[in-house]
Amino acid sequence: MDTVQEGGCACGAVRFRVGAAPRRVGMCHCMTCRRIHGSAFGVYAVFERGDVEFSGRTEAWHSSSEAWRHFCPVCGSVAFMEYPDTGEIDVPLGAFDKSGLYEPAYELWCRRREPWLPAGVRTEYDEDRPRQPDGDTS
Template sequence: MATNSEPVEETGGCACGALRFRVNARPRRVSLCHCMTCRRIHGNVFGGYAMFERSAVEFSGSTQAWQSSPGARRHFCPTCGSVAFMEYVSSDELDLPLGAFDRVGIYEPSYELWCCHKEPWLPAGVRDEYDEGRPE
């Protein structure tokens, strides 16, 4: 996990390498999401995300996108299908999947969303949990 004295630049990308990103700031927050959309797009029981100000993220390569909810679009690599990021219509924020970063263990989630869909065999009480979305 990065400390305040370590550099903040991190890189990552999709599985095939056609899409790359670089961040130059620390995330605003980091979470695990158990919603049914995250479960399905990741093919796993949750998705992990680091949320950044849009201006802190640079991309190379192209994406395709789809409207995953009224206020959000999910982007993916058109070559390999890897989840690239999620953007919000009324926000300056991008959510980058934790598994897309080149280094592991750099960001630790502090809360979990949509725990109403959380697998019962996952540990409870490890971090703040919200039955649905996080209160603003």
Template sequence: MNNEIHEGGCACGAFRFRASGKPRRVSLCHCMTCRRVHGSAFGAYAIFARDDVEMSGRLETWRSSEEGRRHFCPVCGSVAYMEYASHPEVDLPLGAFDQTGIFEPVYELWCTHREPWLPAGVRTEYPEDRPK
């Protein structure tokens, strides 16, 4: 049994989370939505089973695709997490964790939109979404 607890939250502290154990996977996403939502060249996420994450605080939700829901703090606007309707998972942004360096991405999605100045071939790459 893995009893690691990883905490984090939004920039202003109005939203908090506690993730138990290890993530199912850790990734970088270069899709245009992640780029725009994060205001960066990519989004970086630790994906946990939904039942392994406790959350507190008020959030707003934006339906970013047919399946995708992005949740954000209405006070500071920070990305809190994202989820897909058909998956019992929560994608927590790496930058929202209280500690740094605890998870390393093992694959990248939507590399067709990756900035050319970012290194290629560092981890498994998918041109678009990963196979299910």
């Protein structure tokens, strides 16, 4: 698989290019992810900020004490989540041009998971992942 991957929003006004493998890939069942995706969960590949290049204008809102969610102001698609304190960028898997690139290794906020979704498939966290002593969450 090529390390360089590209993608973008639904209308093409925002594009991105990643030049490295993700640090990790996970699913999130929190209510914010459910609502912004209009789905039962969100799935994100997590990259170092310097590994992702964006073109096009985004708008952002502070969705939690740690994160800013960026979206395309034209079509409303989720573009990425930014964590300034950790230097990470979460890119939704559905925004990549190719499918089947990355498989989630864990699930967050499983206490909000729909009961019809299978459990026990990957590492599960009732809420968020615990932070490591150095602040890293990998």
